[in-house]
Amino acid sequence: MVLLFIRHLDIAIKKHEIMSVIGWIKRTTLIAIAISLEVAVMLWLMFYFFTETLILTLTPTFMRTQKSLRGKVVVLTGGAGGVGQELALRLARANAKVVLWDINEEAMVKVKDNLEKEGHQVYCYTVDVTDRKNVYKNADLVKQEVGVVDILINNAGIVCGNTFLDIPDYMIEKTFQVNILSNYWTVKAFLPDMLRKGKGHIVTVSSLTGMLGTYKCTDYSATKHATIGFHESLHTELKTHGHRGISMTIVCPYFINTGMFAGCKPNMPMLTPREVSKRIITAIKQNEVYVTMPTWARFVLPLKQ
Structure with missing residues (x-):
């Protein structure tokens, strides 16, 4: 009985370890995806604002919209x-x-x-x-x-x-x-x-x-x-x-x-x-x-x- 119990316990531990590994892989994958998305968004915003800044810098003042101070x-x-x-x-x-x-x-x-x-x-x-x-x-x-x-x-x-x-x-x-x-x-x-x-x-x-x-x-x-x-x-x-x-x-x-x-x-x-x-x-x-x-x-x- 003791040997049987130990065997079942050993199987449970291995299953738990497998589940832990699977869970770790899932979490790591989700984190990697989230980071990749954040980096992609950041790069896009950098490109957008850099382009906007470059265009506005090269645009003559008289061609830009100006608000009234009246x-x-x-x-x-x-x-x-x-x-x-x-x-x-x-x-x-x-x-x-x-x-x-x-x-x-x-x-x-x-x-x-x-x-x-x-x-x-x-x-x-x-x-x-x-x-x-x-x-x-x-x-x-x-x-x-x-x-x-x-x-x-x-x-x-x-x-x-x-x-x-x-x-x-x-x-x-x-x-x-x-x-x-x-x-x-x-x-x-x-x-x-x-x-x-x-x-x-x-x-x-x-x-x-x-x-x-x-x-x-x-x-x-x-x-x-x-x-x-x-x-x-x-x-x-x-x-x-x-x-x-x-x-x-x-x-x-x-x-x-x-x-x-x-x-x-x-x-x-x-x-x-x-x-x-x-x-x-x-x-x-x-x-x-x-x-x-x-x-x-x-x-x-x-x-x-």
Whole structure:
């Protein structure tokens, strides 16, 4: 009886082993099929988006669909600076409702006076974008006095321009507060309305130094690198949750001749506020996702890896 029991047990174990092997083969096959499908989909999407990008890059601006800015409420941080002034002018000439945010009230009034001489109405708010409560308070005022914001342009920025050990501690903190943390407060203030409307546009003015560490820019480059990460992650979140109506544009220009980079000795001529602002407006109208200035930089910079 014992021998018979052992024999039956041995047969059962072998059957179990056979079933285990069959089960393992099935599971492995299903996993392989799933991975193959995911890879196939990924390759197809890579091919599709690469082709789309190539076609759009080679298509002249005048042949691409451009949205109108007429009547759009646009909040522009750093509106009294060099690029900010030019952006405000071009937005106003496009008949947008321009809302300037800047901590420099005197400079902002000058911008407003110049635009009003051309017959444009501009709304100005003295805002410290590093102060979360101040941002939220003025965001509510804009909604009450101007209307729900359609386009947010995070343009405010500062730079110290010293080597690492020569940067004062307070300037490191301030650079992070202005260049990146403020983006969180402004987007949090205006994104909920865009989600409710199902449309909107967020523009992040970053820098090529956020893609390539630069001499005397350990603070500035780090913050601009952070803006790229923040922007791309938010873009992914919005698309994942189906918010296709909200466009996002990140702009990474070379050094701009606004006085911020005085003392720098770049390898190429600095960009002018006029050409940068013109490119940003074009990117907004065409719902471009990713812009570098000069354009060829986005193809060359990956080689640093």
